[in-house]
Amino acid sequence: MKKLFAEFFGTFWLVFGGCGSAIFAAGIPNLGIGFAGVALAFGLTVLTMAYAVGSISGGHFNPAVSVGLAVGGRFPMKDLIPYIVSQCLGAMLAATALYMISLGHADFAIDNTKPGAFAANGYGALSPNGYALASAFLAEFILTAFFLIIILGATAPTSNGKFAGLAIGLGLTLIHLISIPITNTSVNPARSTSQAIMAGGEYVNQLWLFWTAPILGAIAGALIYTYLISKRETAQ
Template sequence: MAKTVANADVDVDSASSLAQRVTAELFGTFLLVGGVIGTALFSSPNTGWLGVALAVGLTVIGGAYAVGHISGGHFNPAVTLGAAASGRFAWRDVPYYVLAQIIGGALATTVLFIVASNGPEGFLASAVESGFASNGFGEHSPAGFNLLAVIVTEVVLTAVFLYVILGVTDRRAPSGFAPLAIGLTLTLLHLVAIPVSNASFNPARSIATAIYGGPDALIQLWVFIVAPIVGALIAGFTYSALFDSKRAK
């Protein structure tokens, strides 16, 4: 029986080929990064942080319902690694998923860069100067939070995000509602983290914006690769011990 993000594990449709699953991950990450970063670049002056948080939640919901049944709907290297750590995903497929996610995110910001370069005079220069919606700490944090605050935020909230994903895709959970729970949770976490770090939880998203965000974004990028992965691995390796009733007996 095929396993999907909507009804069982953070797993994959056994009837889909690896190429189909990887393509689904590329598409889903393109949608996610394009939606949230496009909103941040073009709409946030009118919508504020709430608009950006809603955008990321909506894109995750849409992407999960569109292709989650094919690939598991990870759209995030941290989710893929956390799922593998929990035993829900094959380690042998991790590199393929991560590469597809990074490419999907980079394609999304490339499209946005092209759009911005053909916008009003000075728009592109302003977007790049402000970091192209990149994540950051210190003077590059939206509200000026330091490195420690950013690391704690990214590690803890990514772990929380993975616990939610693993919980709502558990076989004991109600089926069909996982994309909604995951998308709404991600919206909530973004409302907390945008002022602190500009909210990553996703190395593919951070890499995609750092490509066009200038040297400072690239210098600080390591935090937004390492911290989400650490948080995801913590959740992945501990979920069964904490929440699996069979393990608890």
């Protein structure tokens, strides 16, 4: 249960900190943190929780990461569903908290016809810069694959584990710097689910992509690392 609670709170912090920065701090005139600030916020949430609770649960905070680690032999398949449920519940509670805070602003309203509504992910008309479905899918697939390669490499027995959280957090920051204009960056189905449900409308209909592409990308990244990269390391 401690592992599940760690995943719950870690995912809560990721959504509350990352999506919260997008909702509250990104667009303030002359003072807003912009895309770069939101990207850094997401990276910092994972970095801080990796060191805070990573030793308890492994610090996944992401269903795609859990799937990738299971495929890569770093995580037992029997624990996969409980982890994913805990992550999604943590994300939903964070989205609810963000919504309740937002209600305190007189002008608050969610326009789910516009890109980035309540920090949700989208493609086509809901992409921040108008990227089509195929572009969104490919970006989410590739970026999640590399995220898994970073995670597996940084946490390998031959790596310096003290710096794993830093590498993973910076990796997620880079991923957001690349893809916020494309999809508002998912690479995390729990994060996408919580915000899509709160935003509603077409965001819910597009949610399938933000489960399918990250999970397939995570599987690909795990297979690439396990059968190409790590074997090469052993051979040397």
